[in-house]
């Protein structure tokens with residue numbers, strides 16, 4: 001579904017369902033659709049670099065703001081450096097949420113502003129089978145208010161075994177739940193952050209396909225699951241059909257003369273393949289075929305071969321080096337490029353492989369991003385480290401590294417707020433996140449993934465330059481290839497920057513994040529079967 005579809009009545013209806021309503025919809029649903037809450041809409045001070053994503057050059061809409069109905073943002077809390085609100089003012093959106101003492105030694109305390117009472121969202125029970133592994137997560141604190149009341153239905157809808165909710169505290173440990181009653185108290189009564197969080201071993205569980213809700217409507221027949229190729233081909237259909245139509249119109253009735261080749265070059269440039277790449281392709285197509293008839297299929301084949309040649313060196317899988325525990329992945333990119341969604345999709349895939357995954361809600365600028373990550377945590381069974389909106393992102397990253405280590409996590413993914421590459425102060429903030437992670441673990445982050453929105457077109461080229469310079473980008477994920485007819489931008493970036501391309505997003509479902517394969521991509525973009 002493209003961003004354009006957000007305003008459809010069906011989409012609006014989905015949004016009205018609310019968080020738990022969405023969770024009930026189960027694992028097969030499209031991924032959660034979180035809108036981008038602009039500072040203005042939230043009543044916050046304007047911040048151009050945060051709010052203004054580059055205008056898409058393709059025909060897919062840019063990610064625009066619609067205030068989230070579930071997470072109202074008080075004006076005073078908005079802004080990356082704003083003092084965090086008392087915990088009591090942030091209604092926990094998940095069943096359990098407890099304050100965790102800021103980890104890290106005194107040496108680090110001098111480096112980072114220490115916001116109060118970070119929260120940890122424990123692994124939720126969207127699971128069926130326990131493994132022998134256990135992850136240490138903070139003990140759940142009972143919340144007498146609405147969130148607790150809402151929790152059981154959500155668990156019931158996701159959990160396979162309603163009789164064994166993984167998140168119910170064992171009776172003998174119940175007293176621990178009463179200890180840090182800080183969330184409902186006014187700020188002055190919140191215990192100092194040095195208090196040890198109560199920890200309990202919670203079985204690490206693997207996500208499974210959800211069972212239908214017992215009292216829900218009769219299950220509709222599900223469409224057959226798409227295969228890898230069909231997802232890729234349908235995701236790139238807009239680019240392929242635009243290219244294909246242009247090629248067919250050009251060569252089906254004409255000989256391959258100089259004019260035809262020039263027009264072919266225009267068709268390729270319009271698909272954002274870039275001038276150099278387009279010239280290179282046209283040269284290949286024209287070689288030995290001047291003034292001869294050529295079929296559209298033959299031209300597509302030649303394009304695919306040339307594109308594949310360009311892509312082969314950059315098509316590199318994202319390899320998790322198990323020597324690092326956790327393997328730290330930092331997500332960077334401009335506003336709305338798909339960082340949080342990509343984290344969720346990756347978490348889903350890695351959790352299915354049985355990996356222990358921790359997610360750090362380092363996009364502290366946008367309240368909805370924190371909620372979005374928590375939902376992905378609930379959905380995938382990954383632990384989420386989150387603080388209030390406006391907290392120091394570097395502090396969250398620090399906390400997350402400490403917690404992920406303590407939990408023996410395999411992978412830690414750190415989300416960051418979207419920022420325009422030309423906003424120096426925001427890029428400096430990102431630099432600080434990297435610095436803080438390195439201070440704890442010099443080899444980390446082990447992967448810095450630049451998430452690029454394919455619909456922004458040529459602007460992506462300067463994003464690669466800036467983010468690589470500031471954050472040391474190691475690889476790229478290109479999202480929303482399904483929302484543009486100009487997916488050729490990936491080829492232009494590959495040709496210019498030679499940056500590894502690990503993954504591509506061709507839709508909003510978790511399965512729509514695919515490993516990048518040069519041949520498949522080249523053939524799909526050219527419209528070949």
Ligand SMILES: Nc1nc2c(ncn2[C@@H]2O[C@H](COP(=O)(O)OP(=O)(O)OP(=O)(O)O)[C@@H](O)[C@H]2O)c(=O)[nH]1
Pocket residue numbers: 001002003031032033034035036063333334335336337338339340341342363366369416417418419451478479480481482483504505506507508512
């Ligand atoms: N169609 C499509 N939509 C995508 C894809 N990847 C992400 N999206 C959507 O893009 C929108 C923005 O994604 P987010 O993950 O919130 O973006 P972000 O980079 O975290 O945003 P900021 O926090 O503002 O920087 C969401 O509606 C996603 O569902 C994709 O591959 N295809």
